[in-house]
Amino acid sequence: MARKHKLDLAAKPSSAPEPRKGQKPVRKAAVFKSAPAAQLEVNKRQKLSTGPGFSDANAAWLKPTKGKGKPAPPPVQESESDEDSELDSLPSSTEGVPSDTQGDQAHLASLPDQLFDSEGDPDVDSDDEGLDDSDISDADLDDDPLLAGDDQQLLGTDGSSEEEDADEDEDDSSDDEDAGELLDIERKSAALDKDRAKQEAEAAAEAADMAAAALDADLQQPGTSALQDGAEAGAQAMDLTKVQRRLREVMHVLEHFSQLRTPGRSRKQYLEQVKRDLEAYYGYNRFMVDAILGLFSVAEGVEFIEANEGKRPITLRTNTLKARRRELAAALIDRGINLDPVGKWSKVGLVVYESTVPVGATPEYMAGHYMLQGAASFLPVMALAPQEGEQICDMAAAPGGKATYISALMRNTGMLFANEAAEGRLKSIVGNIHRLGVTNAVVSNYDGRELPKVLGLRSMDRVLLDAPCSGTGVIAKDPTVKTSKSQEEIWKCAFLQKQLLLAAIDLVDARSKTGGYIVYSTCSIMVEENENVVNYALRKRNVKVVPTGLEFGREGFVRCREFRFHQSLTHSRRFYPHAHNIDGFFVCKLKKLSNEEKEADAAESSDDSDEQGASDASDEEPPARKGQALANGHASAPTANGKALANGKGPGSQRQHKPHKGPQHAGQKRSAAAAVQQQPEEGPEGISQYGLTMARP
Numbered sequence: 001m002a003r004k005h006k007l008d009l010a011a012k013p014s015s016a017p018e019p020r021k022g023q024k025p026v027r028k029a030a031v032f033k034s035a036p037a038a039q040l041e042v043n044k045r046q047k048l049s050t051g052p053g054f055s056d057a058n059a060a061w062l063k064p065t066k067g068k069g070k071p072a073p074p075p076v077q078e079s080e081s082d083e084d085s086e087l088d089s090l091p092s093s094t095e096g097v098p099s100d101t102q103g104d105q106a107h108l109a110s111l112p113d114q115l116f117d118s119e120g121d122p123d124v125d126s127d128d129e130g131l132d133d134s135d136i137s138d139a140d141l142d143d144d145p146l147l148a149g150d151d152q153q154l155l156g157t158d159g160s161s162e163e164e165d166a167d168e169d170e171d172d173s174s175d176d177e178d179a180g181e182l183l184d185i186e187r188k189s190a191a192l193d194k195d196r197a198k199q200e201a202e203a204a205a206e207a208a209d210m211a212a213a214a215l216d217a218d219l220q221q222p223g224t225s226a227l228q229d230g231a232e233a234g235a236q237a238m239d240l241t242k243v244q245r246r247l248r249e250v251m252h253v254l255e256h257f258s259q260l261r262t263p264g265r266s267r268k269q270y271l272e273q274v275k276r277d278l279e280a281y282y283g284y285n286r287f288m289v290d291a292i293l294g295l296f297s298v299a300e301g302v303e304f305i306e307a308n309e310g311k312r313p314i315t316l317r318t319n320t321l322k323a324r325r326r327e328l329a330a331a332l333i334d335r336g337i338n339l340d341p342v343g344k345w346s347k348v349g350l351v352v353y354e355s356t357v358p359v360g361a362t363p364e365y366m367a368g369h370y371m372l373q374g375a376a377s378f379l380p381v382m383a384l385a386p387q388e389g390e391q392i393c394d395m396a397a398a399p400g401g402k403a404t405y406i407s408a409l410m411r412n413t414g415m416l417f418a419n420e421a422a423e424g425r426l427k428s429i430v431g432n433i434h435r436l437g438v439t440n441a442v443v444s445n446y447d448g449r450e451l452p453k454v455l456g457l458r459s460m461d462r463v464l465l466d467a468p469c470s471g472t473g474v475i476a477k478d479p480t481v482k483t484s485k486s487q488e489e490i491w492k493c494a495f496l497q498k499q500l501l502l503a504a505i506d507l508v509d510a511r512s513k514t515g516g517y518i519v520y521s522t523c524s525i526m527v528e529e530n531e532n533v534v535n536y537a538l539r540k541r542n543v544k545v546v547p548t549g550l551e552f553g554r555e556g557f558v559r560c561r562e563f564r565f566h567q568s569l570t571h572s573r574r575f576y577p578h579a580h581n582i583d584g585f586f587v588c589k590l591k592k593l594s595n596e597e598k599e600a601d602a603a604e605s606s607d608d609s610d611e612q613g614a615s616d617a618s619d620e621e622p623p624a625r626k627g628q629a630l631a632n633g634h635a636s637a638p639t640a641n642g643k644a645l646a647n648g649k650g651p652g653s654q655r656q657h658k659p660h661k662g663p664q665h666a667g668q669k670r671s672a673a674a675a676v677q678q679q680p681e682e683g684p685e686g687i688s689q690y691g692l693t694m695a696r697p
């Protein structure tokens, strides 16, 4: 069922804009913020600050939209008109954006063009610079010498008028009355306070009653909600409004449970109602709702879900093999693209606020000056920190966003092995490699689990495993994830990820002079696919988790639900759309400590799992899929035909590379079947340890 209305969780009273220094605050009734209006205003300001070049100091769009990680309190009052909201959301100066509206830029890229046509018009912007009533504060008037002079003519020497002076004389003679009046004022004020407190208590009680009534109604029909009864479209729209309201109310009760609960109703019952309403309102299946609420508080879970309803900003990465960011930005601004740097954390990223031309079809794009790429996907490569002259493998590379970034950081030196298991996705890597002028890469087509045998054990200085995953961090891009995932599928992904990660570690040389690192990343939020996979590798190989070097992101989990992970997983980083305004992502960096097999692993210690509690429940391969690779996060089957396709100079001119160890040249054509049939001359005990079947001699 489609969701019709945005659930405004931040619809709480917002204060008037902060007065500028030296100004008295503008007298204006408190109003409520309207997110879309605030977004447009942010954009106008953005355009102004962009100017002919760009500021290089704007990380505003990356800031959390609401609450900065703390759940926003649910709304208890309705908002006033958008007009007022828009005025109140104006920043007090054109430099910078108030922090609570900064993250709203998330939605700018997805706003329809016609909105920008009117709101983004430069004329409108310049009008905006003019003063309106709300811009003129009392302080402005006081400071203006002309106005002050005029006023002085009407006032006495001490600043009071003759009429007021006369009033004062009268007042002096009636002190007792004054006292009486003051008391009266105090009495009235106290009465007002009492009234307000009473109203607030009544409102809270009413909210609790409504939540309880809603709960009662639904509890009478366990397992169903009004919406699940298959009513007609019109009725459904009405029901959605009802569901939205109930959701807010029940969440409010959950937040103030001891005060607002109905006696006899348990938290579990309220939670059950919230879950049903989230399913109905946003169209998630129960597995996903449970998984999300297993990671976040209810309020933050809803923030995450709500963030998935909007698109992330369009971002691009400057290809430093061909362009400089400042010059690229100037060229794109000239073409009518409104952009800014993504923030201080990246030297190459640009965020696009609006564009009059298709950003993926400019002459600069065709010439390979940039790659259209989500900002989150910069992060694993930044954590990998490729060095010039190294041998690096990107094990799951299509369409090549991260692979081409690695080559750019290597300045086209050394050697990059960009591997991809899905044959149909190879063209995209090759296309991007050519367009971006990458000349140090070989593209290969293997199941990643074969790579230690194909490229050689310990043949790499660094390996990136941007693993195929459930895609639960990128629901905004692929809403089918809301309903298509199940616990079984998550475990299947985790199983393949574990095998791939072990292969990644085996590819790396612990004695590399410059490296010895593995970066594991996913666009999944599930602990099963993230901390749990790394935790498994910690037990199976001689590796440790090291800091990613990334400036932001939340710490990985050490405890989550029934899971317990190694303490060092706090070095891993989690990124969320609602908190960081980028796709949901997990990034973890490992350092290989030794090329020796881990003793526990060699001995196949039987107490492996005891140490980790429930975290490695998926060590066993899912029976139906034995030996079969999941193709990607969305589970299409790969064709591992083992073709090495191209480097930056075209398929006919691949650079020669001699793997340090191992039987097979990456550039040689070789079928995956042959690869798995052949016992490696020097290799792991058996490639079957990565889950591939092979005939043993």
Ligand SMILES: C[S@@+](CC[C@H](N)C(=O)[O-])C[C@H]1O[C@@H](n2cnc3c(N)ncnc32)[C@H](O)[C@@H]1O
Residues within 6 Å of the ligand: 377, 395, 396, 397, 398, 399, 400, 401, 402, 403, 419, 420, 421, 422, 425, 446, 447, 448, 449, 466, 467, 468, 469, 629, 630, 631, 632, 633, 638
């Ligand atoms: C998350 S995407 C990679 C995105 C890529 N790193 C980028 O930045 O453009 C995961 C990729 O892994 C591939 N894949 C799936 N199973 C694989 C396997 N067993 N070995 C190698 N790659 C695999 C998928 O086809 C998919 O292209």
